[in-house]
Amino acid sequence: MQSVTSFFDRALFRRDLQRFWPLWFGYTLLWLLILPLTLLNQLARASWISHAGWHIAKEISHDVLAIGAYGGLAMAAIFGIFFAMAMFSYLTAPRATQGFHSMPVRRETLYATNYLAGLACMVSSIVLAFALAGVTAALFDALDLAAFGTACLAAVLAVVFFYSFAVLCMMFTGQILAAPVFYGILNFLAVGMEYLVRNFAGTFLYGYSGYMAPETFTILSPIWRLAQALSVRAAPDVDLILSDGTRQIVSSGGYVLYGMEWLGVYAAVGVVFALLGLLVYRKRPSEVSGSIVTVAWARPVFKYGVALCAAFSVGQLVYYLIFGINLTSGEYSLAGTIACMLFAGLLGYFAAEMLLEKSFRVWRKGRVGAVVFSAVLVCFGVGMSLDLTGFEGYVPAAERVESVSVYLSSTGDYFHGKFSEPESVGAALAAHRAVIADKDRQLAYRDRATEESGDTARIYSFELNYTLTDGRVVRRSYKDCHITAAELREAGSIAQTATALLNCPEAARSRALGELAKDGSYTITGGYYNAFRNDEEGAYAGNIDGELTAAQASTLVSALRRDYEAGRTANASLFEDTRYNARFRVELELWYIPRSDGKTVGTAMVNDYGEITKPSSPAASRSIYVIVTPDMTEALGALAEMGVEMPAF
Secondary structure (H helix, E strand, O other), X not given: OOOXXXXXXXXXXXXXXXXXXXXXXXHHHHHXXXXXXXXXXXXXXXXXXXXXXXXXXXXXXXXXXXXXXXXXXXHHHHHHHHHHXXXXXXXXXXXXXXXXXXXXXXXXXXXXXXXXXXXXXXXXXXXXXXXXXXXXXXXXXXXXXXXXXXXXXXXXXXXXXXXXXXXXXXXXXXXXXXXXXXXXXXXXXXXXXXXXXXXXXXXXXXXXXXXXXXXXXXXXXXXXXXXXXXXXXXXXXXEEEOOOOOEEEEOOOOEEEEOHHHHHHHHHHHHHHHHHHXXXXXXXXXXXXXXXXXXXXXXXXXXXXXXXXXXXXXXXXXXXXXXXXXXXXXXXXXXXXXXXXXXHHHHHHHHHHXXXXXXXXXXXXXXXXXXXXXXXXXXXXXXXXXXXXXXXXXOOOHHHEEEEEEEEEEOOOEEEEEXXXXXXXXXXXXXXXXXXXXXXXXXXXXXXXXXXOOXXXXXXXXXXXXXXXXXXXXXXXXXXXXXXXXXXHOOOOXXXXXHHHHHOHHHHHHHHHHHHOOOOOEEEEEEEEEEEEEOOOOOEEEEEEEEEOHHHHHHHHHHHHHHHHOOOOOOOOOOOOHHHOOOEEXXXXXXXXXXXXXXXXXXXXXXOOOOEEOOOOOOOOEXXXXXXXXXXXXXXXHHHHOOOOOXXX
């Protein structure tokens, strides 16, 4: 009769549990402290509050989901490597390795049994903690089975990925202390290298912002990506039709864990990692125990990887500490930066070679690789500085731009908003081209101190984020641009195009009215006005103030829109803030409640517990500030019709 191949050994499984029970016990104890005991204290404190059961049940659901998501993520990431090191520690000791591999047990059985032992320890602890927490919540009538089940599943899925990833790392090394180093670095390697490369590019590529958070390769850094993806938020609202036919949107009061799909994806990847670990283990020679890297093809990856990480991290840091700590970004030396990166990279390269060869005599064997690495690094740096990819001069075509977000901050006026109208997008593109064309002069400005005067201005920041019709996003950022008043008469200059951008109708409306610039999902609830008058010398000469009703504030918003659409406003200037220059002005504060989140009911808000809050509630109401100048006839006329008394001017 044909025998069945077994992938599980009961005796070995029991041995693992008996040998590593202290780690299992400590992991379980931490989960009990994090979940059931914390839950018990919270419920005990709330039990004396009258009629608090419904509220505390929702709060408990929120807390349990947060613990399952964030606590489960942290516990899996930390203890995953500890259990992997424990279950496969024999692979780091030559005698232990020979002993295990001489047993009448197939390698597949050894791997699967040890893997399942560690996984069983971690999963059983999680299930026990959530089960006790569920019993505790049920005793206080605060049990939400859906929330507890979702949170438990989230913690288990995190364990499947991080434990499997840690086991795979163990297969690639024969040094017990190297495993947590590899595991920790690989969890953050992608976002770390992306940040370092962005920082290098931002120093030498005109218009490139090197200080943006990593976003392209975050999926390759599990902890970073899951921390971004997971969130506990209020459940979607319920849309009700009342008996009188009116519509009311009421909050469900519950909570949902968003990002579960990412945990599912990573758990599936974890299963793949576990299978890859088995394939590596089957081919792994017993005699490699004690080696820093046990797989032949991974040795050059380790060597050049260490060199590259050292070059971009330590190299850039060395240059900054020695040469660049007192310099502005425009004064950085490409040659000096590459020299420091080469120095650090070669140190990392030969250090990795020594670890691999277990010898200090590595020059003869590693010199060819060192030359290749140096050549590649120099070509990369020079190629980026020469902009061989055409990054610096790229401006999207107008027909391909769906919208553009602009941030323009200057000595005078400023703007922060989003454009979608063709005229506004065209103005943004023109200003962008002007900044690119003026690159050499702007870089020269950075090399010397420049003082602003009445005829000069400084654009502190000019940032553009284009959203293209194909969904791509193009970002550019320019800092410390200097312009003069004379350039306002030069066609296509930064001064002229940026001023035109500030004064296009969409920018004027957006700068003044913000979310109220267009008819949208908001309810205006009132406001406040303060009318000022200055004398001929510009000194304060009196003011009149008062409150506005919701109807008056709504009328003013409509009048303000007409003023901005007709261009009846003080022209914005890069050289000075023009809104406060007039001898007479009215400062308006307009209050409103946004409805974009679907929680506004008439002129009231529904909170997460289904309660109605007043419009003046700080959590429900927002406000904007608008300056009305003498040329804004529509707004002044509306104020006069309301009977608002103005100081003489």
